[in-house]
Amino acid sequence: MHFRGPIGRACVRPVFKPAVAVRGFQSVYHVETPTIDESKLENQILGRAYTKFVPEHGFTRQSVDLAIADLQLRPENLGGLFGIGLQVSDVVNELIMYHLKHTRANLSKYHDEAGKLATEGAKVRFYMQKRLLDNVPIIKYYHQALGRMILPTNLGTFLTELHNLSDDITYYSGDQSNDFAWYSKRFALSGAFVQSELFMLGDTTPDYSATISFMNDRVSDIDTLGYAYNSVEEWAIFNGISLVNLIKSQLARG
Amino acid sequence: MNRLLFKRFQSTHKALSPAQKAYLDRVIRVDQAGELGADLIYAGQYMALSHKPALKPVLKHMWDQEIHHHNTFNRLQVDHRVRPSLLTPAWKAGAFAMGLFTGMLGKEGAMACTEAVETVIGNHYNQQLRVLSNGFQDIEEIGSDTTSDSADIKSLKETIKVFRDEELEHLDTAIEHDSKNARPYWLLTETIKLTCKVAVWTAERI
Ligand SMILES: [Fe+2]
Ligand SMILES: [Fe+2]
Numbered sequence: 001m002h003f004r005g006p007i008g009r010a011c012v013r014p015v016f017k018p019a020v021a022v023r024g025f026q027s028v029y030h031v032e033t034p035t036i037d038e039s040k041l042e043n044q045i046l047g048r049a050y051t052k053f054v055p056e057h058g059f060t061r062q063s064v065d066l067a068i069a070d071l072q073l074r075p076e077n078l079g080g081l082f083g084i085g086l087q088v089s090d091v092v093n094e095l096i097m098y099h100l101k102h103t104r105a106n107l108s109k110y111h112d113e114a115g116k117l118a119t120e121g122a123k124v125r126f127y128m129q130k131r132l133l134d135n136v137p138i139i140k141y142y143h144q145a146l147g148r149m150i151l152p153t154n155l156g157t158f159l160t161e162l163h164n165l166s167d168d169i170t171y172y173s174g175d176q177s178n179d180f181a182w183y184s185k186r187f188a189l190s191g192a193f194v195q196s197e198l199f200m201l202g203d204t205t206p207d208y209s210a211t212i213s214f215m216n217d218r219v220s221d222i223d224t225l226g227y228a229y230n231s232v233e234e235w236a237i238f239n240g241i242s243l244v245n246l247i248k249s250q251l252a253r254g
Numbered sequence: 255m256n257r258l259l260f261k262r263f264q265s266t267h268k269a270l271s272p273a274q275k276a277y278l279d280r281v282i283r284v285d286q287a288g289e290l291g292a293d294l295i296y297a298g299q300y301m302a303l304s305h306k307p308a309l310k311p312v313l314k315h316m317w318d319q320e321i322h323h324h325n326t327f328n329r330l331q332v333d334h335r336v337r338p339s340l341l342t343p344a345w346k347a348g349a350f351a352m353g354l355f356t357g358m359l360g361k362e363g364a365m366a367c368t369e370a371v372e373t374v375i376g377n378h379y380n381q382q383l384r385v386l387s388n389g390f391q392d393i394e395e396i397g398s399d400t401t402s403d404s405a406d407i408k409s410l411k412e413t414i415k416v417f418r419d420e421e422l423e424h425l426d427t428a429i430e431h432d433s434k435n436a437r438p439y440w441l442l443t444e445t446i447k448l449t450c451k452v453a454v455w456t457a458e459r460i
Contacts, residue, residue: 023335024272024275024276024278024279024336025270025275025276025278025279025282025334025335025336026334026335027270027334027404027406027407028265028406029265029266029267029404029405029406029407030265030267030268030269030270030393030404030406031265031267031268031269031396032265032269033269167335171335175332176332177338178286178290178328178331178332178338178342179290179338179342179343179346180338180340180342180343182337182338183340
């Protein structure tokens with residue numbers, strides 16, 4: 001059976017999915033899948049396109065084509081790699097996702113340096129700064145990439161990756177939260193990151209110092225956030241207990 | 255802390271399957287929420303009943319064990335990067351209220367609550383131990399064809415076994431302290447059992 005029109009297009013369009021949507025249980029005793037599997041040909045192509053051609057040609061099909069030529073591969077043999085027919089939008093999505101994953105994976109290079117910092121907040125800021133500055137080589141084209149990320153069909157995938165980023169940063173920074181603070185920290189960090197990226201697009205200061213200080217302000221707001229939530233909770237419990245004691249004393253009086 | 259980062263570790267076993275990871279994720283999340291609940295149930299009961307000298311050490315002993323269970327799963331949740339239950343504020347409030355309410359019914363009420371909770375939790379832990387034995391037999395060691403439990407799986411099983419035994423001790427303690435004399439016994443225990451089952455189902459997922 002062969003469909004035409006929108007149904008047909010929906011059938012042949014490869015579904016754009018992240019390789020690992022949910023991280024789940026992690027154990028040091030078990031091998032983990034790497035964020036980017038460099039042994040896969042498509043990742044080699046994307047990697048070459050990203051490092052060598054995206055800074056010149058942006059997140060485009062052209063960058064990928066140049067990378068394929070650069071690797072001396074024959075495009076006609078690559079049909080199956082990025083889904084059927086190398087549809088432009090999907091290759092571009094893959095390239096943007098490569099940027100996000102590559103820069104996130106990069107953070108693991110900084111653990112030794114981060115380990116010297118004293119507080120969790122300082123570590124969060126340190127990783128945030130490293131991650132933001134990794135946008136610099138492609139910053140010219142980043143507004144295009146963001147525009148694509150927020151398309152309704154792409155948003156879910158890219159939000160998952162954003163959550164992975166804030167989850168990595170909080171974890172690397174030594175987060176120990178066991179309750180709702182776990183969520184408030186991560187959501188706040190995702191928010192601060194997106195705001196800082198948007199700020200960065202218009203930043204003209206050398207070394208992006210304005211972006212970094214903008215980010216530092218945002219993060220000091222959230223520094224207290226997990227703490228603030230739990231304080232509210234403790235306050236409620238404390239008042240609950242006082243109320244119970246009040247009732248008990250009233251009942252005892254008869 | 256942060257074992258994944260700072261012990262540059264040589265893995266001993268091949269990757270867990272996505273289904274196995276998802277299962278372990280749920281195990282840690284629901285057990286953490288459950289032990290949080292147990293901790294706070296005893297906090298509530300202790301508040302209501304600690305003025306009774308005969309009861310105080312009994313409750314305190316069980317409460318201390320629950321605090322240890324709770325801390326253990328908190329540590330596992332952080333180490334294994336498991337998301338805690340989103341509903342932790344609700345579990346805290348609900349469990350504390352349940353402990354306080356049953357405690358205010360008196361000794362028998364509190365013990366009936368413990369009996370009901372530990373019946374459900376004992377079964378729940380047994381169920382997990384069954385899956386951890388049957389569903390994790392295929393994990394190969396690196397560099398050999400033999401399958402075995404990795405140190406993490408082994409210690410998780412051990413932990414659950416020890417906790418299961420302690421929960422069943424709590425169940426015995428509750429019966430020794432006249433849980434069956436609570437009125438209305440049937441309504442109380444069945445309501446609490448049902449509540450626990452719904453909470454387990456929810457905390458595994460949300
Ligand atoms: Fe327990
Ligand atoms: Fe218990």
